[in-house]
Amino acid sequence: MSVTYLEAIREAQAKLLRDDDRVFIYGQDIAGKFGGAFKATKGLAEQFPGRVLNTPISEDAMVGTAIGAAMEGMRPIVEMQFADFSSVALNQILNNAGTQYWRTQTPCPITVRLPSGGTKGSGPFHSQSMEGIYSHYPGLVVLTPATVEDAYTMLIDAVAIDDPVIYCEHKYLYYHLKADALPTEKLPIGKARVVRPGRDLSIVTNSAMVHEALAVAQQFRAEGIELEVVDLRSVKPLDTATVLASVARTGRLLCVGEAFPWGGVTAEVIARVATEGFHLLDAAPARINAKDTPIPYHPNLWSEHRPNAKTIAAKVRQVLAE
Amino acid sequence: MSVTYLEAIREAQAKLLRDDDRVFIYGQDIAGKFGGAFKATKGLAEQFPGRVLNTPISEDAMVGTAIGAAMEGMRPIVEMQFADFSSVALNQILNNAGTQYWRTQTPCPITVRLPSGGTKGSGPFHSQSMEGIYSHYPGLVVLTPATVEDAYTMLIDAVAIDDPVIYCEHKYLYYHLKADALPTEKLPIGKARVVRPGRDLSIVTNSAMVHEALAVAQQFRAEGIELEVVDLRSVKPLDTATVLASVARTGRLLCVGEAFPWGGVTAEVIARVATEGFHLLDAAPARINAKDTPIPYHPNLWSEHRPNAKTIAAKVRQVLAE
Amino acid sequence: MLQTAERGASTSKNAPHEKYLKAFRIMFQTRIFEEKLASLYRGGLITGGVYLGKGQEAVSVACGLFLQKGDVFAPLIRDQAGRSAFGEPLVDVARTYLGSRSGPMRGRDGNIHRGCPKAGQLAMISHLGAMVSVVVGKLLAKRMKGEKGFIGLTTIGEGGMQTGATHEGMNIAAVERVPLVIVATNNHYAYSTPNDRQFACADLVDRAKGYGYEGSSVDGTDLAQCLEVISAAVKHARAGRPPQLVVASTLRLAGHGEHDDASYVTEDIKRESFAQDALQRTEQFILEHELVDREGLQQMRAELAAEVDEAVATAQQEEAPVGSEEDWCAVSTRELADEPTLAE
Amino acid sequence: MLQTAERGASTSKNAPHEKYLKAFRIMFQTRIFEEKLASLYRGGLITGGVYLGKGQEAVSVACGLFLQKGDVFAPLIRDQAGRSAFGEPLVDVARTYLGSRSGPMRGRDGNIHRGCPKAGQLAMISHLGAMVSVVVGKLLAKRMKGEKGFIGLTTIGEGGMQTGATHEGMNIAAVERVPLVIVATNNHYAYSTPNDRQFACADLVDRAKGYGYEGSSVDGTDLAQCLEVISAAVKHARAGRPPQLVVASTLRLAGHGEHDDASYVTEDIKRESFAQDALQRTEQFILEHELVDREGLQQMRAELAAEVDEAVATAQQEEAPVGSEEDWCAVSTRELADEPTLAE
């Protein structure tokens, strides 16, 4: 039996509902037989009556309701239908959930699931990666699982955390990623993972781009070049220590991100390495992001808009040549 | 006669209304004798009947209405009462205004004025600096004038630009900054300015922090240390060339920002210098931002939360010591 | 699914609206076109979603039919009929679905996210409700520029009415007293969600009063009623009366999109009067009243299908956009693009 | 500003509500306290804004007075009376305005942005409407946990009703059928903005039906009516009837905040019946009906003022927060704080 990334998310939620009375799931089209636009809650409403609830098309109120429930001791999981629609819930997330503990010392343990990232033909409003925006503000934990195992354990951990968690699950990975079974081990939240050890250059990345990076690393292996790939897993907190240790080993850094180019995860990682690990660098660090336009609908455009194995490889050569 | 930063904003709007029939101003409490929470439109409603309009408390609709008017050929200026409230208009700004031209080739020349930044006693929801969030998404121009002269000319230029502009005016500067007269010259939008030439270290900053940086530079002068201060003026587009030229002169970089520490302008500037000007750096670059908590109400806390002359000076010494 | 004459009784009594046949023609072509789109989708020839208006062609066509040059139309996902009635070329629909670089969206956006603002038809963003205030802005600007006689019409679903954006947009329209018509189609599902998880009022038309709108209800399966009620709303808006809310009742007769088998739609609801197929009802009325005979309809179908086929064929022959030739610049002021070199 | 007995006639006829005197006492103290706050502000002893409830003490006190342990109260900016009625200690108000580190907000937040969620009183964020859905969530959770008999009450202004957040929150409350009471005070100004630029319906209570709420209107200057109508709404919610919308009519009798001279308030509106001072009306009623005599009122004032003075004095003696001792960590899970070293 194999488990997809999407199934891992569903299984994690099933386990959470089973093990903890305080958990409920709140979102659009997640209940009934339907089980969500991506089927991440398929079967759960029937299995856990009254705990998987459909909401009106009201993202602000969905999150506000979750905040209230969390302050009352529950552990709500909010499913956004697409990350992109969380833009209309952003005020509740940043200003209400994010400030609650600091202002009132009342924990606000909500988990907001954001189906994120690009897939073919999804266009400007069903493809966004918003982790950079949520990480900028205080009070939130922002996660971007890149593997089936992490999708599972990090969601379970997210719900256990006493703080608001933005859980960015990548839609492209839903069906593309498979593992043999659900994991029995885990890395704690807040720790990055060296997914492929290397010698010549560190690619630091997250979410779906981890897999592009691995493909590139595989390519370079044939040439005797060993790229190290670091999967950030959590972008806030960001595990600077693991990143610095990697750069210490390789001396070279390329950050790869699927989000827009101004700011975001790649800027933050480079800023940290430059400020805290400047002398570890043997060459200028580099980064590669999506282009600075809305995410295009057409596959021909989309595949050029996001970083891909070709553009990443070219950037790797550039950094290695320095 | 002297002109404050706030008066410059009012005068710019008066001139815009006078010179261009397409301009109107839309916002809460901006009309009548009242003239806005900060009086940035004082007198304008009476002088330009029908062109300075009060709106309901509906930030999303305020921006949506401006978008429609702009697409129809007008040049609306939207005043947010505080930058912080633009969080509930963010969807219209990012996803509607920001994508309009790329998607439909219809220009969307709105200017959204965001009274930004901290002042004493304003607390978590009346103090925010949101330029980092708006710059992350494509399609917008994001400006942060730091002087009376720039407040005036950049607002006039903003309205002339065929694209959506986020104009972040700093509330602390409203009354604190004075010039002798309105400017007769200007630097174009998109260009940074070296406000103080130096030799030993470049402080790259924007908005109110420019003045903290200048104060620090003044302090160091006594010790024979010459700090160069670069005012970014526009954070998107970001004038990398001017920043790099400054770092080329000084070999050392400190970025100072009033926003939250994860991401934002300081991360972007350091990432650009590290990637494009690595070999110009004689020491690790550094940055200093606000703390990673909501912006506190109490002046004792607030003055420690934001960067200040003391913390900036300490950081300068650290970078110089390397 | 074709219903008995009794259920269509209210229609049969009245003389048909002068635009009845024209409306039917558009509805008919819309159905043919949408079936074509569905089959292209099933054949893997369309990337991304396909969203059909099946079941609400009568409401939608009426939304487009009474608009004039200078009016603003902001359709949503189930408005193929309205878009055609407003004058959107069929080929542009095909181009957008098929990703032709010659289409109005040039492959940058797809499917229902299309429009031509210069021609008065806005290109929706996905976030439901966001277009309402944009229409208000267009109307406000027209008034400021001294234009006269224009109106704006936008559509929304019973689900979309629950967004904050719709509320703010509807309210600001009334405050600005712009000539807006908002046609809300309660098709009893928002994706898979039935009405009891969407709102709790007896009838959405009750919202009209709370905004200072004039409200009216319409049987969305009855073309004659749709034409009458929506043309009246348009006329009222044009005459300077307050904004108009029209609430139509229908059942969505397709999946949310073509990827969705809509198995959550209950058998009970399919037996409701609002579950009738507006197109079939219209066709039946036409035959009963001998406005067109069976043969005429056959011929009409052939003509309409030929137009659809031509539009699709044209779009299919056109070139797709090419990444390396694309202009990756999101601002119109090119010199203000941020460091194009950063994005590889 | 004191009005004639005729204008208060409706009140004088009825026997006073059992909580009438208790309510008056709180209103009275609120006025004394707010005058004190205003004078501290004028003396430069308060940093940041001061927002008074002058003119709407009757509505506000009624909002707090019928709530019980286990209920949820989410007050807004003009609810000093309601907060006191709900049990907020005066000293916590003084502490928050004066920035004492011992207050519930410990100097981190100020003035009206205070609360004690553990005691059922939420701490508002500024964004108007944002608290509505938070109350819904509290109520939903209580139901899930098996609690019984609780309700939630939140307040809003006529301006705040125009935000998308209020709309979504009100609607979702009805969908979840939680026992919510929302008391909207139409005090005819939102900061400087009069109603004609805020909404265009005849009466905001007309919104009730469109959400499936029960609606009622109340003269906010008449304490007896406020007690009656709001206690009824609370009772209805507690009994499981749909959410309740109460719309009160008043005039804001202070500036938006104490920095604002409110010179935009027209002379005409000050002559309206809703412009009466609820506290003065109540006092007059009490004297007329000899519930308390003048001397008793004098004595009451002295007692209430002494309590206020004590609260202020206590807060003033307490220490201010100190930046270097502050715990700069926004998450409760300390090990998940992001690199505290980054922030100097």
Ligand SMILES: Cc1ncc(C[n+]2csc(CCOP(=O)(O)OP(=O)(O)O)c2C)c(N)n1
């Ligand atoms: C703000 C927002 N949230 C979620 C979605 C995803 N979504 C697209 S269509 C849809 C259902 C819409 O239902 P309704 O408004 O009733 O229109 P219908 O599809 O029935 O015509 C949803 C939830 C969206 N487009 N916008």
Ligand SMILES: Cc1ncc(C[n+]2csc(CCOP(=O)(O)OP(=O)(O)O)c2C)c(N)n1
């Ligand atoms: C979303 C949002 N926009 C703007 C503001 C700024 N603001 C604070 S109070 C206020 C006026 C509120 O008016 P109303 O709701 O009528 O309440 P009142 O002050 O009259 O009690 C405004 C505009 C805000 N707090 N939230």
Ligand SMILES: [Mg+2]
């Ligand atoms: Mg629907």
Ligand SMILES: [Mg+2]
């Ligand atoms: Mg008000």
